[in-house]
Amino acid sequence: MAKQILLIEDEAAIADSVVYALEREGYAVRWHTLGRAGLADFAQMGADLLILDVGLPDQSGFDVCRSVRQSSAVPILFLSARAEEIDRVVGFELGADDYVPKPFSPRELVARVRAILRRGQPAPAAGHVLKHDTVRAQISLQGRPLELTRYEYRLLAALMAEPERVFSRAQLMDRAWDEPEASFERTVDAHIKSLRAKLRERDPLFDPIRTHRGLGYSFSWHKP
Template identity: 55%
Template sequence: MAQRILLLEDEPAIADTLLYTLRNEGFEVTHVRLASEALAAFRAQAPDLAILDVGVPDGNGFDVCRAIRKTSELPIVFLTARSEEIDRVLGLELGADDYVSKPFSPREVCARVRAILRRYANGLSAGSGAAPAATVDSPGALPLRLDEAAQRISCRGELLSLTRYEYLLLAALLKRPQRIFSRTELMSLVWADAPDTADRTVDSHVKLLRAKLREAGASAELIQTHRNMGYSLTLSV
């Protein structure tokens, strides 16, 4: 069965090119031009992934993402003609899995879509009878467990709902507990495919991770801030 993509894009030339490429690659694509239409399409039949243009006539993709995130962890990719970092950071903080600035290659967007869907599929299929995935148990009394093959992390036995970059950031810290990573090091490890992202994005994602750890019953202080140095995963909490 073809995977379903919801595309919110109001520029006909861009939409037509993306539609042609995605459909040619075997995806089933629902194209809408307005934020209200995107939410209606999502509620009528949940897609496997959404591609949301940030600027549309009746609102923006950020608002659509907020509405979707109230009920779903649907993979989301943002498209935008704006290059300001604040837009990139806001998109990632809202839980986007990727962010593409215009102009872009439709084939690149398609490749990113496939990579995201493959990552989500791996996370959902783990434990379905396949060979056990390699895992990393946190040392000491830390309540975290990293499953690298499925690209997921559990806390006290419950899977954490993490975006792509949240997962990569926490995994990097978990694999080397107590090691202090500078922001530059974390940018290189986690945001290697987003070179235009500034290092304060690390701070934003640490804040989000701390909130999710707290919600999962773990201490937010598992991730320690080292002034003028960076971050580490502590063993002392």
């Protein structure tokens, strides 16, 4: 499945060159010109990496980054005509993974994107082998299939698909339930609890599902 990149850039000429270069490399790119539209897209669809222009018409890329970092550790790369040291420092302090000044080479940008995504794929912790067989709709831990209900499977699959992303209960219900409007959000809590129990039953030291109070849940290979 192609990596999903969300580009928020208001200059069409720059955006066109970035989209073209990334799509040639096999990435799927969604483009917005405004920070608000980009944040709404990210909240709904998520992404594997964000590319943010600092000087957006409605709000700065720094503000967009702050909003994203409240609930997600998704990699972020800044594009900016402001190449001063202080701007780069601010970007990195806000949680950016890279900062590319304009003008830039699309080829170099693609190389930086590739490097960020390569770094952002954490290996499973030693001894914890969790594999998702999408063809058989089956998730295995330590080489043995987990006995999951339909909703437990869909929840775990959604969380595993985007490690470190914080999903709200409503977002998880949209992904796991056929008719989410007919269920209560607290139903997610009950299924997460049973999921954790089944994972710990197989491996007492493996607890990859994180609770984010007031926000929702995420999946992480790293120990808390």
